[in-house]
Amino acid sequence: MSFNPIESLAKVRHEFGEHGGVNMSIEASTTFTVLNAATMPDIFQGLRGPEDQQKSAEGCYLYGRHFNPTVYVLGRYVAAIEGTEAAYCTASGMSAIAGAIMQHCGPGDHVVASDTIYGGTFALLKEFLPVKAGVATTFLNIADLDAVRRAITPRTKIVYCETLANPTMVVADLRELAKIAHAAGASLVVDNTFTPMMVSPCMLGADVVVHSMTKFMGGGSDIIAGAVCGTKAFVSSLMDTHTGALMLLGPTMDPRVAFELSLRLPHLPLRIKEHSRRAQFFAERLSERGVPVSYPGLPDHPQHKLLSSMLNEGFGYGGMLAIDVGTKERAFRLMEYLQNEQRFGFLAVSLGYFDTLMSCSASSTSSEMSDEDLRAAGIAPGLVRVSLGYTGTLEQRWAQFEAGLKHVGVLK
Numbered sequence: 001m002s003f004n005p006i007e008s009l010a011k012v013r014h015e016f017g018e019h020g021g022v023n024m025s026i027e028a029s030t031t032f033t034v035l036n037a038a039t040m041p042d043i044f045q046g047l048r049g050p051e052d053q054q055k056s057a058e059g060c061y062l063y064g065r066h067f068n069p070t071v072y073v074l075g076r077y078v079a080a081i082e083g084t085e086a087a088y089c090t091a092s093g094m095s096a097i098a099g100a101i102m103q104h105c106g107p108g109d110h111v112v113a114s115d116t117i118y119g120g121t122f123a124l125l126k127e128f129l130p131v132k133a134g135v136a137t138t139f140l141n142i143a144d145l146d147a148v149r150r151a152i153t154p155r156t157k158i159v160y161c162e163t164l165a166n167p168t169m170v171v172a173d174l175r176e177l178a179k180i181a182h183a184a185g186a187s188l189v190v191d192n193t194f195t196p197m198m199v200s201p202c203m204l205g206a207d208v209v210v211h212s213m214t215k216f217m218g219g220g221s222d223i224i225a226g227a228v229c230g231t232k233a234f235v236s237s238l239m240d241t242h243t244g245a246l247m248l249l250g251p252t253m254d255p256r257v258a259f260e261l262s263l264r265l266p267h268l269p270l271r272i273k274e275h276s277r278r279a280q281f282f283a284e285r286l287s288e289r290g291v292p293v294s295y296p297g298l299p300d301h302p303q304h305k306l307l308s309s310m311l312n313e314g315f316g317y318g319g320m321l322a323i324d325v326g327t328k329e330r331a332f333r334l335m336e337y338l339q340n341e342q343r344f345g346f347l348a349v350s351l352g353y354f355d356t357l358m359s360c361s362a363s364s365t366s367s368e369m370s371d372e373d374l375r376a377a378g379i380a381p382g383l384v385r386v387s388l389g390y391t392g393t394l395e396q397r398w399a400q401f402e403a404g405l406k407h408v409g410v411l412k
């Protein structure tokens with residue numbers, strides 16, 4: 001029986017506010033009391049925590065950079081969506097990623113990572129962590145499972161990938177990658193930012209899921225936020241007062257932000273379904289007209305079957321697609337024309353917004369990569385990444401997009 005993230009979230013999201021409100025209350029305090037002074041050392045040592053709240057009236061919270069009740073509840077919602085024991089939310093997707101990686105790795109340790117990942121994560125692994133933490137990364141084509149096996153060393157702590165790679169739409173075989181990682185005693189860490197609700201990596205064997213909640217989960221392009229999901233033990237370790245990456249590096253989510261996000265998750269499934277419906281329509285039209293389009297919902301996508309086998313039912317193939325218009329200049333003209341003349345979407349990075357966002361990946365979100373790295377990852381100079389929104393009618397939006405393609409000569 002497949003996992004149903006909607007049912008899972010509904011079971012958990014039934015909080016009462018302090019005065020009987022239908023939403024949880026915001027706990028904005030940065031510091032928390034205990035009734036007995038002797039309780040405090042227990043909380044510091046991780047012997048008492050948020051899970052103990054129901055057991056007695058005694059305090060279990062410490063300080064706002066440690067667990068906060070509102071952020072903790074949001075973490076439970078995200079964990080429910082991902083089917084993990086626990087999760088905690090952070091100030092950004094990057095801090096969730098950095099925290100998860102640094103919690104696993106120390107000097108001399110090694111990461112095997114997909115060569116097609118968000119540019120910031122790529123820079124973190126390629127440039128920041130080797131210098132600042134002595135953690136080395138081997139980048140490779142994550143679809144080449146033999147290459148993954150070969151790259152693993154006795155010091156490999158993590159296999160890292162995105163469920164659906166940014167921006168090439170390459171699908172990671174999470175079941176097989178989990179087996180390979182586990183055989184080597186390593187963890188599979190997956191960025192599921194492009195595919196919330198659609199895929200639940202930990203249900204397929206992954207150990208840790210990270211999210212940029214800035215994207216589909218937030219849905220309004222107005223909040224920077226992240227999440228780390230995994231076992232209770234792992235999430236607790238992130239908050240350890242001596243060794244926890246979240247506790248000590250301090251990428252704390254503001255409880256007001258957590259509250260705001262808690263109002264968006266109940267309609268995340270509806271939004272994802274509509275993003276998917278529209279992206280599938282666009283991808284089919286583009287493919288019929290002979291425009292090079294990469295979308296995993298198309299039967300000719302190289303990993304269409306693989307993604308189909310990993311999907312939770314009913315959410316489609318997501319709101320992200322990429323088209324190759326040949327050159328950077330043409331990509332720029334297309335995006336400018338669509339935004340400025342057609343009022344179709346925005347020429348902007350990011351994704352998961354209710355309106356369409358378009359960017360030329362090689363010159364923006366993947367510009368941390370060298371020309372050689374871009375070539376290896378298959379990111380063409382004229383690749384336009386489109387996060388398809390759901391404003392306007394589908395027919396209206398397609399007519400605008402088609403006019404743009406005609407304007408730059410991609411379509412006759």
Ligand code: PLP
Nearest residue numbers: 092093094118166193212214225
């Ligand atoms: N992961 C993916 C796939 C992304 O696209 C991004 C940002 O674009 C991030 C992580 C980083 O997230 P944030 O900007 O919330 O730090």
